[in-house]
Amino acid sequence: MKRTITLTIAFITLVLMNACYYDSEEALYPQNSLCDTTNVSYSTTVFPILSAQCVGCHSGFGANGNVQLDSYENIVSAVNNGSLLGAIRHESGWSPMPKNTNQLDDCTIRKLEIWVANGTPNN
Numbered sequence: 001m002k003r004t005i006t007l008t009i010a011f012i013t014l015v016l017m018n019a020c021y022y023d024s025e026e027a028l029y030p031q032n033s034l035c036d037t038t039n040v041s042y043s044t045t046v047f048p049i050l051s052a053q054c055v056g057c058h059s060g061f062g063a064n065g066n067v068q069l070d071s072y073e074n075i076v077s078a079v080n081n082g083s084l085l086g087a088i089r090h091e092s093g094w095s096p097m098p099k100n101t102n103q104l105d106d107c108t109i110r111k112l113e114i115w116v117a118n119g120t121p122n123n
């Protein structure tokens with residue numbers, strides 16, 4: 001009888017320990033561990049993303065939707081009126097961007113959100 005109890009406890013312990021095996025951050029939060037959001041800045045993060053994904057349609061005279069995203073000042077004004085995050089998050093009330101193609105990946109959107117949350121620094 002005592003032996004059975006000991007075995008049962010040993011078995012339960014083993015099962016519990018095994019459950020902990022999967023408690024790695026990578027397994028639980030794959031996005032977080034793959035998305036490096038340290039050192040998000042205007043010049044190294046925001047400008048390159050928008051240049052590659054948006055500026056083709058949003059620059060200079062005759063920019064699409066009359067939205068220019070080709071300079072710091074223009075980008076900040078799109079942030080301040082809510083349109084930039086609204087459009088890239090595909091929120092209702094805004095035209096989903098980038099137009100006619102896939103939504104930006106979660107990590108890219110998160111980086112832009114972090115820059116906005118930091119107060120859109122010109123760094």
Ligand code: HEC
Pocket residue numbers: 050053054055056057058064065066067069078083084087088093094095096097098099100104
């Ligand atoms: C293929 C061209 C194209 C690309 C690429 C593009 N846009 Fe647009 N964008 C447009 C057009 C056209 C409009 C005008 C509204 C409409 O027709 O949907 C617009 C409108 C907008 C608006 C105003 C939305 C509103 O509802 O007032 C914002 C903000 C915007 N774009 C941001 C972006 C951002 C940020 C990117 C890159 C992630 C981007 N766009 C990529 C064509 C584009």
